[in-house]
Amino acid sequence: MMSIESVHGPDDLRALSPRQTEELAADIRRLLVDEVTRTGGHLGPSLGVVELTLALHRVFESPRDRLLWDTGHQTYVHKILTGRAGAFGTLRQPGGLSGYPSRTESEHDVIENSHASTVLSYADGLAKAYELQGVTDRAVVAVIGDGALTGGMAWEGLNNLAAAPHRPVVVVLNDNTRSYAPTVGGIPEHLAELRTGARPPHSVFETLGLAYVGPVDGHDIAALEEALRHAAGHGGPVVVHCLTEKGRGHAPAEQDEADRFHAVRPRPAVRPRTAGGPAVPRTDTPEPPSWTDVFGEELAELGARRPDLVALTAAMLAPTGLNRFADRFPDRTFDVGIAEQHAVTSAAGLALGGLHPVVALYATFLNRAFDQMLLDVALHRAPVTFVLDRAGVTGDDGASHNGMWDLSLFQMVPGLRVAAPRDAATLRRALREAVAVQDGPTALRFPKGGTGPDIPAIGTLAGMDILRRAGSGRAGSGRAGSGERDVLLVSVGAMAGVCLEAADRLAEHGFGVTVVDPRWITPVPEALVELGLAHGLVATVEDGGRAGGAGSAIAQALADAGARTPVRTFGVPQRFLDHGRRDDILAACGLTGRGIARAVVETLARRDDAVGLGTVRPGAVRLDALAPQPVGADQ
Numbered sequence: 001m002m003s004i005e006s007v008h009g010p011d012d013l014r015a016l017s018p019r020q021t022e023e024l025a026a027d028i029r030r031l032l033v034d035e036v037t038r039t040g041g042h043l044g045p046s047l048g049v050v051e052l053t054l055a056l057h058r059v060f061e062s063p064r065d066r067l068l069w070d071t072g073h074q075t076y077v078h079k080i081l082t083g084r085a086g087a088f089g090t091l092r093q094p095g096g097l098s099g100y101p102s103r104t105e106s107e108h109d110v111i112e113n114s115h116a117s118t119v120l121s122y123a124d125g126l127a128k129a130y131e132l133q134g135v136t137d138r139a140v141v142a143v144i145g146d147g148a149l150t151g152g153m154a155w156e157g158l159n160n161l162a163a164a165p166h167r168p169v170v171v172v173l174n175d176n177t178r179s180y181a182p183t184v185g186g187i188p189e190h191l192a193e194l195r196t197g198a199r200p201p202h203s204v205f206e207t208l209g210l211a212y213v214g215p216v217d218g219h220d221i222a223a224l225e226e227a228l229r230h231a232a233g234h235g236g237p238v239v240v241h242c243l244t245e246k247g248r249g250h251a252p253a254e255q256d257e258a259d260r261f262h263a264v265r266p267r268p269a270v271r272p273r274t275a276g277g278p279a280v281p282r283t284d285t286p287e288p289p290s291w292t293d294v295f296g297e298e299l300a301e302l303g304a305r306r307p308d309l310v311a312l313t314a315a316m317l318a319p320t321g322l323n324r325f326a327d328r329f330p331d332r333t334f335d336v337g338i339a340e341q342h343a344v345t346s347a348a349g350l351a352l353g354g355l356h357p358v359v360a361l362y363a364t365f366l367n368r369a370f371d372q373m374l375l376d377v378a379l380h381r382a383p384v385t386f387v388l389d390r391a392g393v394t395g396d397d398g399a400s401h402n403g404m405w406d407l408s409l410f411q412m413v414p415g416l417r418v419a420a421p422r423d424a425a426t427l428r429r430a431l432r433e434a435v436a437v438q439d440g441p442t443a444l445r446f447p448k449g450g451t452g453p454d455i456p457a458i459g460t461l462a463g464m465d466i467l468r469r470a471g472s473g474r475a476g477s478g479r480a481g482s483g484e485r486d487v488l489l490v491s492v493g494a495m496a497g498v499c500l501e502a503a504d505r506l507a508e509h510g511f512g513v514t515v516v517d518p519r520w521i522t523p524v525p526e527a528l529v530e531l532g533l534a535h536g537l538v539a540t541v542e543d544g545g546r547a548g549g550a551g552s553a554i555a556q557a558l559a560d561a562g563a564r565t566p567v568r569t570f571g572v573p574q575r576f577l578d579h580g581r582r583d584d585i586l587a588a589c590g591l592t593g594r595g596i597a598r599a600v601v602e603t604l605a606r607r608d609d610a611v612g613l614g615t616v617r618p619g620a621v622r623l624d625a626l627a628p629q630p631v632g633a634d635q
Contacts, residue, residue: 003027004085010057010108013081021058021221025050028077029249031088037267039091040396041099042073044247044261045145048176048218052242053077055224056141056172059232063107065139066126070119070148072100072112073263074174082108092396094580099397114400115368116148116179116338120157120171127161127169139232143172147179147315149187150337161237162209170231171210171239174218176246179315181259185337195243205239214241219248258318288450292389294424295446296321298431299358299387303329309435312347312359314340320360320389340365344372344384351382356435363388363403363445370409377441378413384441385434391420391445392494392543393572393586398579404572406445407492408548410522415440418522420493420542420550424451426465426519433520447494447543449582455496457517462527467491468500468515471507485512487600488535490528492521492542492550498586499541501593506600521550524557532558532565537607539568539600543586546571568603570596 002023007013016024028050036043054077056067062082069075079097080088084106090096101109111122123142130138148154161169175191177183183191190204195215203212211234216227224242231238246260247253253261303309303325310332311325317335326333336343340361347357366373366388377384391403410418419434419442421427427446434442457465471486487506491499496517503513514535518528532538538558540551551569558565572589586592590599 004031004080007081007085009083010062010081013054013058016058018222021054025054025221026249028054028080031080031085032076033250035089035091036076037264039089039093040264040266041092042076042262043250043264044253044256044259045074045176046076047248047250047253047261048244048246049074049143049174050077050248051219051221052143052172052174052224052244053081055221055228056143057081058221059225059228060139060141063110064137065141066110067108068110068113068119068122068126068140068142069101070113070142070144070154071116072114074143074145075101075109078108079106082106092579094578094584098579100400102398112400114397115365116145117151117154118157119144119148120154120161123169123171124157124160127164127167131167139168139170141170141172143174145179146173146175146177146188146191147183147338149173149191150179150183150185150315151339152341158205158208158210165209165236167237168232168235169237170228170234171237172228173214173239173241174244175215175241176218176244178246178260178262179338181315181317181335183337184315184335187337191241194241203239203241209237211236211238212241213238214243216240216242218242218244288452289424290449291424291427291446291451292319292321294427294451295360295387295389295431295444296324298428300324300328302432302435303332306356306435308355310334310350310355310357312336312343312350312357314338314343314361314365316360316362316365320362320387322360340369341372344369345376347384348372348376348380348382351377351384352380356383356385356438358385358387358435360387360389362401363391363406364394364401367405367409373416373441374413378415381415381440383438385431385437386441386443387431388443388445390448392447393577393582393589394448395582395585396579399576402572402577403445403447404543404545404577406443407522407542407544407550408552410443411548411553413441416443416522417441417520418443418445419520420445421519422491422493422496422517423454425454426517427451430519445493447582452497455500461516461531462525463519464525464527464531465517465519466514467496467517468503468513470503470515471510471512485514485534486536486604487511487513488532488538489513489515489596490532490538490540490551490554491515491517492540492544495541495543495591498591498593498596502541502596502600505593505597509601511601511604522553524553528554529557529561529563532567533561533563535565537566537568537600537604539570539596539603541570541591541596542572543591544571545574547574566603566607568599570599 002020092099100114119142127140205212312334315338350357419430421430459466489499503515506513542550555567
C-alpha cells in the first residue's frame with residue numbers, strides 16, 4: 001500500500017505505477033482531512049486538486065520547471081509532495097507551514113500568491129525573462145482556478161500571452177465551478193458550455209489566439225498526464241481545461257452546498273498546537289458573536305427600512321456576512337466575482353443612480369481597488385459605504401491577508417470618513433451612521449473573530465466616547481498651572497480593551513489617564529485635538545500599520561494646531577508579518593496593556609528629563625512589572 005511516508009520529493013512520484021499513484025492520492029486525502037480539520041485551513045480546494053497536483057509533478061520537473069498557483073490556497077497537496085508532509089501538522093500554526101506558498105519554505109514555491117487573478121501576469125513575465133536569456137529547458141506552468149478568471153487582471157495576462165504565439169506557457173485551468181460559492185458571470189457560463197460539450201465553434205481562449213486542450217477529467221491521473229504532456233510539447237501558449245470537484249472524496253464537503261468546505265475552522269475539541277507543541281483542550285465557554293455576523297444582521301435590518309440600500313461583494317457573499325441581506329433582498333445584492341475594482345466603480349454608478357451601495361470586502365482586498373475608491377468614488381463624492389472585514393492583524397493566513405494597510409491608504413482619500421467600532425454595539429451604531437451619509441464615501445473597519453463584550457462609555461465629548469478617567473496625575477508632570485492630565489490614550493477600534501488595561505496600569509503608578517474612543521477616526525475630530533492639548537502626552541493605539549495610519553494623522557492634526565504635546569504612536573510595524581495567532585502577533589508588536597504602559601512611562605521620563613523636570617523616574621514606577629520595550633511603537 002503506497003503511503004505519503006514513501007514520498008520525499010517529486011522525483012519519487014515518477015516511478016509509481018498507476019495503482020500506486022491512486023493509493024497515494026487516497027492517502028493524501030486522508031492526511032488533508034485529518035490535519036486541516038484540526039488546524040483549520042482551505043480544505044475543499046485542496047481535496048479537489050489531489051490528482052491534478054500529482055499529474056503536474058509527474059509530468060513536469062519542479063523546481064527546474066516553474067509551477068505557479070492562483071490562488072495559493074490550492075497548494076496544500078503541492079507542499080505534501082515537495083518534502084513537507086512531515087511538517088503538515090503545523091499548517092498555519094506559529095513557526096509552522098504557511099497556508100500559502102512560501103519562498104522561505106521551499107524552492108518549489110515560486111510566488112507567494114494569495115490574491116487571485118495574478119498568476120498569468122507572473123507567467124508572462126517569467127516566460128519573457130527565459131526567452132531573453134535564451135533559457136529553453138524550463139517550462140512555465142500557471143495553475144489558475146475558474147474563480148480567478150472573473151478578475152480583470154487574468155484577462156490582461158491572457159491578452160499578453162496570446163500576443164506571443166511562439167512563447168511557451170502552459171495555463172492549467174482548474175475548473176471546479178466555484179470560488180467560495182458558485183462562480184458568477186458570463187465567463188462561467190462559457191466554461192459550462194465547454195464542460196457539457198455544447199461548445200461553440202471555438203473557445204474564448206482559441207478566439208484570443210491560445211491553443212486549447214480539454215476539457216479533461218481532473219481526477220483521472222492518466223488523462224491529465226496525457227493532456228499536460230501534449231501541452232508541454234505545443235511550443236506556444238496553451239490552456240489545459242481540467243474539470244475538478246471541490247471537496248472531492250470527503251462526504252461532508254461534497255454535501256456542503258454553501259462553499260464545499262472552502263475554509264474550515266480548527267476542530268472545536270482542541271486548541272490548535274504550535275509547531276511541535278501539544279494540543280490543549282478547549283473550555284465550554286460560548287463564543288461571542290463574530291464581527292461579521294453582527295454586521296450582516298444589522299445590514300439586513302437596515303435593508304428592511306431603507307429600500308435604497310444595495311450590497312456588493314467580490315466573490316465573498318457569506319464570508320463578509322452579506323448572505324443575510326442577500327436572502328432577504330436578492331435583487332439588491334450583487335456578487336461581481338473576484339473583481340474588486342469593478343465592484344467599487346459599479347458601486348459608484350449605483351450611487352450616481354440614487355442608491356446607497358454598501359461594498360463588503362476583506363480589508364486586504366480593498367488594496368486592489370484603491371484607485372477606484374479615490375477617483376471613481378471620492379472624487380465624485382459618491383455616497384458609498386465600504387465595510388472592511390479582517391482589518392488589522394488577521395494572523396494565521398499570513399502576510400498577504402493581514403488587513404494592516406487600510407488606515408494608511410484612507411488618509412490619502414479626500415472626503416472619506418472612517419469609523420473603527422470597538423464592539424458589537426458601536427459597530428451597529430457606526431453602520432447606521434455611515435449609510436445615513438449622502439454627501440461622500442464612508443468606511444467601517446473591524447477585525448477577524450469575535451466581538452467580545454461591549455465596552456460602555458462613561459461619557460461623551462462631541463461624538464467621541466470617553467472610556468476611562470483614571471488616576472489623579474503626578475505633580476509637575478504637566479505644564480505648570482495648566483491643570484492637564486498626564487496621558488491621553490486614543491483607542492482605535494478593537495484596541496479599546498488593551499487601552500483600558502494600559503490605563504489601569506498607569507493609574508496604579510499615579511498617572512492621570514484619559515482613554516478616548518473617537519469612533520470616527522478620519523478625518524481627525526477637532527474635539528480630539530482640543531482634548532490632546534489638555535494632556536501632557538498623547539498616545540495612539542491601533543492594529544494597523546504605523547506609517548501614515550490613524551496615529552500619524554492625529555499627530556499631524558496636533559502639530560497643525562500648534563500643539564507642543566508629544567505624541568507616541570503604537571501600531572503594527574510596516575513590514576510583512578509571519579503567520580500566527582492575532583494575540584501573539586499583537587504582543588510581539590508591543591500592543592498589550594503592559595507594553596503600552598511601560599512605553600508611556602519611558603516617554604514621560606524622557607520628556608521630563610529633556611525639560612529639566614525629572615518628575616517621572618522609570619525606576620520609581622517598577623518598569624520591570626510592566627513589560628519589555630515594544631517593537632511596534634514609535635515616538
